[in-house]
Amino acid sequence: MKVPNGLQVLIDDGVIDQVLRPLKSGKEAAVYVVSSGDDVRCAKVYKDLAQRSFQQRTVYQEGRKLRGSRETRAASKATRYGRKQQEVAWKNAEVDALYQLRDAGVRVPEPYGFFHGVLVMELVVDGEGYSAPRMGEVELSAVQARQFHGFLIGEIVKMLCVGLIHGDLSAYNILLGEDGPVLIDFPQVVSAAGNNASRRMLLRDVNAITASLGRFAPELLDTWYGEEMWALYESGALLPDTVLTGRFVHDQRSIDLDGVREAIEDARQLAIIRQQGREAADED
Structure with missing residues (x-):
């Protein structure tokens, strides 16, 4: 299949070898089944802010900290740089949560890394090896x-x-x-x-x-x-x-x-x- 935007750089860097098929596409991201060596994993490509429809994000962002005082000031003023930093924090929140929850023993997909804004993680399968149903x-x-x-x-x-x-x-x-x-x-x-x-x-x-x-x-x-x-x-x-x-x-x-x-x-x-x-x- 044609390599989706955002995944070619992972192929170029050797993070993944091939995009096998799309898995699902939602309001926040599109997920693809990919191969990495002998392993089959999934890659979550987050959609640009302009493409996303998730509402009431401010409620969820309360209590999240940005990297430094400059980013915090920019976010509070809703500048272009501030919005970009909020978007980075929004994506990083999932990555950080997966590692933290995995370490706490919560059953979440095993994360394998966050590369160029793409989250590579375990492909959860059912007892027959197919993509697990919701x-x-x-x-x-x-x-x-x-x-x-x-x-x-x-x-x-x-x-x-x-x-x-x-x-x-x-x-x-x-x-x-x-x-x-x-x-x-x-x-x-x-x-x-x-x-x-x-x-x-x-x-x-x-x-x-x-x-x-x-x-x-x-x-x-x-x-x-x-x-x-x-x-x-x-x-x-x-x-x-x-x-x-x-x-x-x-x-x-x-x-x-x-x-x-x-x-x-x-x-x-x-x-x-x-x-x-x-x-x-x-x-x-």
């Missing part, structure tokens, strides 16, 4: 749904313990690899301590996973893992191996339980809309 594309049994939910709650806990929140987690950025779920797509990763919206984003992530898997195991919809883990995190009692119960006593004076349930349903509807958009993009 969790939102697979019908599950109730047993599988409960197993995956328990595993993913544990991964979210590990992330929170190193101060990170995915920020846009759904059944469509979780791959079902040979050994189980793998979390992907981290350019919008949020600092738990440095972002004022971190609690809301954590609950949204947990609610989205719960709503998706609750279609197959409805009893999951009566759990409160997000609230439980956030309370433990705020008190300094959350550890990577903390065993959660899914139970949480709410302050009835300050929380709208019906509103929380509506948030779960909103997350489910958002996942459906996203999938419809992806299917429409694939048809184009």
Whole structure:
């Protein structure tokens, strides 16, 4: 196939040998299957800012630090140089998160390096060696749904313990690899301590996973893992191996339980809309 823009320089530098096929294209980046020696990997080519449609980026960028005072001043003034530095920081956020989460034992694609703005990483495959499907594309049994939910709650806990929140987690950025779920797509990763919206984003992530898997195991919809883990995190009692119960006593004076349930349903509807958009993009 014709070598896409951004990948020829990696071939010239010997980072990869060949582009085999496109894997997926989204609002943030296009991913290709590539070969490197005897290994098959994937390369994520980030789209230019002008081509991207991701909304509310400012919310996600709160708490992120740029390299120096010059970059910070330029970003605050929204100069051309400042926007470029924010774009660099946006891409680097995913790379840094992958290495940090891998070291924390979170199941993410193994990163192999960031070259000329392209992220080269593990190609996650299923049990037959094919590119792993997204969790939102697979019908599950109730047993599988409960197993995956328990595993993913544990991964979210590990992330929170190193101060990170995915920020846009759904059944469509979780791959079902040979050994189980793998979390992907981290350019919008949020600092738990440095972002004022971190609690809301954590609950949204947990609610989205719960709503998706609750279609197959409805009893999951009566759990409160997000609230439980956030309370433990705020008190300094959350550890990577903390065993959660899914139970949480709410302050009835300050929380709208019906509103929380509506948030779960909103997350489910958002996942459906996203999938419809992806299917429409694939048809184009």
